[in-house]
Amino acid sequence: MKNPIRSLRRFARKQIQLAQTRLQPDRFITDQVSIYEQGKSVPGGIDLHTLYPAQTFTPAHDDHRRFVEASPEVDKFCCERKPIFTAKLHNVKFYRPLGLLLTQDDRVITESGALDWRIRGSKLMSRPTPKPTVTFRKAESGSYATVWGLLAHNYFHWMVECLPRLYSLADYTARTGEPLTLILPQSEAKGYHRASLDYCLPEGARVEYLPDDDWFGFESFVLPSYVTTWYVAAVPKPHLDYVRGRIFARVGLPAEHKPDKHVYISRRSAADRRILNEDALIPMLERHGFEIVQPEHLSFDDQVRLFHRAKTILAPHGAGLSNILFAPPNASVIELSLANTRPYFYYLADSLGQNFYYVLGQAGTYSDNLQIDLEKIEKRVNEVLRKT
Structure with missing residues (x-):
């Protein structure tokens, strides 16, 4: 619970500061x-x-x-x-x-x-x-x-x-x-x-x-x-x-991609937007051949190398999805997100010529954790894998 005295003092300081500015x-x-x-x-x-x-x-x-x-x-x-x-x-x-x-x-x-x-x-x-x-x-x-x-x-x-x-x-x-x-x-x-x-x-x-x-x-x-x-x-x-x-050249990668990986980006260690039922989600994804990664545990170069080979990328909305920047055109991106999310990654994937899909959870504030129906996720995964 917030301390009301501290909140009142903070409010008073703010008002004094605004008065000084005026x-x-x-x-x-x-x-x-x-x-x-x-x-x-x-x-x-x-x-x-x-x-x-x-x-x-x-x-x-x-x-x-x-x-x-x-x-x-x-x-x-x-x-x-x-x-x-x-x-x-x-x-x-x-x-x-x-x-x-x-x-x-x-x-x-x-x-x-x-x-x-x-x-x-x-x-x-x-x-x-x-x-x-x-x-x-x-x-x-x-x-x-x-x-x-x-x-x-x-x-x-x-x-x-x-x-x-x-x-x-x-x-x-x-x-x-x-x-x-x-x-x-x-x-x-x-x-x-x-x-x-x-x-x-x-x-x-x-x-x-x-x-x-x-x-x-x-x-x-x-x-x-x-x-x-x-x-x-x-x-x-x-x-x-x-x-x-520039990045591919410095990391030693060819401009041409040879995609052969299905990647799931976990936010297990993040402060927010985690998948609450991820312990049940991961075994299902592994049965479909997904590699489970936490990009923050990889060096920058290793992140580039991994996503350069990504055929399918599945992830909750978060910074790790930025790595689609290194994925092939025509890669499939599946975002798990709130029903009222911000479409950063749709626009980025579209700019890269990638195929964008999504599975929505509940509506909420931007930082809320997610509980998404596993059947909905598996249905979407099967749909995407059939196309790839």
Whole structure:
């Protein structure tokens, strides 16, 4: 049970902080700016190059359309992916803990956090944060850049939202001839961050890991916009081909797949979205030839090798499903999820040319564990295996 005294104190502190912000607005970070829509108002100007305009995605099959429309946010996002672009900026401030960029006049650049509401809910703007004073550093050669972001510490958000943005930076360097220095937070970059970034670095780019200071300033900075918009993980084919090709080459895998594995991804060790009746599910899957894996127990390279050979992938909704990024086109993906899930993996599978199926459990909150009828799962597995 929550402590009412502690909750009251927390509420009081919040009200005091909000009052401070209202009374002294010039001292605190309060505003955002979209550089795509309001670039002319940014000090120093910007050099913006659009790779793709905004695009709306409508599932071709009724079954997939029902799956997408079950999402509680479907009306909020209308299945639209925002424009994809690169922008060269001058004298920007970088908030390391969240990967957010500010203009010289202390407005948060919306596209550095993907979405307005993500930024509004972040600790940078949900509590009074004084405007920072920074020294603007100059790159040894060219400009600074980053693909780090608000949720980059999560495997899915890194692999699907962040890493493909390197193609946009590679395109920038190819167009301009300007080398880039990629920045990442030293203490937060895990093994898979470092390996995948190294494998996918644009030509001539280098990496600089930042210490744990909160704020940094950069004279010249290239921002690649996000290539997905929240659950619309419809990554453009050139971005997917770039990431897959670079990673496969570095791991020593051919571009051509020889799929021969049926893989079940377990969330047994996860804090949420576990399959509650998994102990009964696994023996049934093993009878059908499924290999049971927990990707977090494998090295990044071994995850790539495993899913490169995957013919069928069955999993509860979660970060492990991001590994379909390495699976063959025409692989079959079966997602086990809440009745009101978010269709990230439908859009990703569709972008990859994979066959997407699902089995739904109960409706609930996003983090709820699942109890799914085993007969429904086996029926779907039999259907998919007959087709493969």
